[in-house]
Amino acid sequence: MTKKEITKEVVCEPPRTRLQSIPIMNCPGCHYGIIIRMICEVIEELGIEDRTIGLGGGGCTGFWTMYFDLDMYGGVHGPGLAIATAIKRVHPDSIVFAAQGDGEMGAIGLGYFMAATLRGEKITTIFLNNACFGTTGGQMAPTTLLGMRTTTTTQGRDPKITGFPFHGAELAASMKGTAYSARMSVHTPANRQKAKKALKTAFEKQIAGVGFSIVEFLSACPVNWHLGPKECLDFIENQMIAEYPLGEFKNVDYIEHLSDG
Ligand SMILES: Cc1ncc(C[n+]2csc(CCOP(=O)(O)OP(=O)(O)O)c2C)c(N)n1
Ligand code: SF4
Known part of the structure; x- marks a missing residue:
């Protein structure tokens, strides 16, 4: 009997801009890794890796500064979009993206978010x-669903006490300086494809100098949702999307008094 020859063929390689010496340090089932890879793919497809500067956040996105083979800046919890603004203004030819957790952008950093959208900063957010403060143990975030149990809403979020969920993508879309705003998810392959297209469009708006751009991602946090990775996909499909509809909320190619050209 002759031994069957085994041939190896590379069918999928990691993106160049994903620094392979640093493993992704998320909890199992976290969607941040999928989103990190997507950012790398989009940056490479747009050919902007030599002029991209990224900003990590203050929560679980704090580790993001280590994952990319790009110029990266360590974020602080809250003023991320002010820091991204400064980077872009000092380096106007650069392409700047900022990762923002929902506790970060919707709570401590809400003022910086509003200011950046009002000014139409040409950055991509x-x-x-993930409907909670991930890093610090799953406390309620502005995005926590009504009735959802967290470590600070043990009986479920009650709007009479803690208000209603924060809709970042719709809020950004209502601002004059915003060129592109969308909410996407990566919980199925089809949604991942749509999300990548949206992310690419968001970067293209910045490249064209149109205005502020943002993509909100619904993202699983299995450890704080107390659900398994598969149950998280169902939770996104059945609970998260009911509160946070997916889609594009704004997509314009020119904003008077703001856009380049
Ligand atoms: C100024 C400041 N306040 C509070 C904290 C503590 N802190 C670190 S991460 C975090 C919550 C992170 O939640 P989120 O922004 O939703 O990001 P995630 O961890 O879910 O990615 C908090 C409150 C901090 N690091 N800095
Ligand atoms: S705490 Fe949540 S957001 Fe943070 S790495 Fe773990 S699963 Fe991801």
Whole structure:
């Protein structure tokens, strides 16, 4: 009997801009890794890796500064979009993206978010909506669903006490300086494809100098949702999307008094 020859063929390689010496340090089932890879793919497809500067956040996106083979800046919890603004203004030819947790952008950093959208800063925001403060143990975030139990809403979120969920993508879309705003999810392959297209469009708006751009991602946090990775996909499909509809909320190619050209 002759031994069957085994041939190896590379069918999928990691993106160049994903620094392979640093493993992704998320909890199992976290969607941040999928989103990190997507950012790398989009940056490479747009050919902007030599002029991209990324900003990590203050929560679980704090580790993001280590994952990319790009110029990266360590974020602080809250003023991320002010820091991203400064980077862009000092380096106007650069392409700047900022990762923002929902506790970060919707609570401590809400003022910086509003200011950046009001000014129409030509930066791209990646807004991670996992309905809780992930890093610090699953406290209620502005995005926590009504009735959802967290470590600070043990009986379920009650709007009479803690208000209603924060809709970042719709809020950004209502601002004059915003060129592109969308909410996407990566919980199925089809949604991942749509999300990548949206992310690419968001970066293209910045490249064209149109205005502020943002993609909100619904993202699983299995450890704080107390659900398994598969149950998290169902939770996104059945609970999260009911509160946070997916889609584009704004997509314009020119904003008077603001856009380049
Ligand atoms: C100024 C400041 N306040 C509070 C904290 C503590 N802190 C660190 S991460 C975090 C919550 C992170 O939640 P979120 O922004 O939703 O990001 P995630 O961890 O879910 O990615 C908090 C409150 C801090 N690091 N800095
Ligand atoms: S705490 Fe949540 S957001 Fe943070 S790495 Fe773990 S699963 Fe991801």
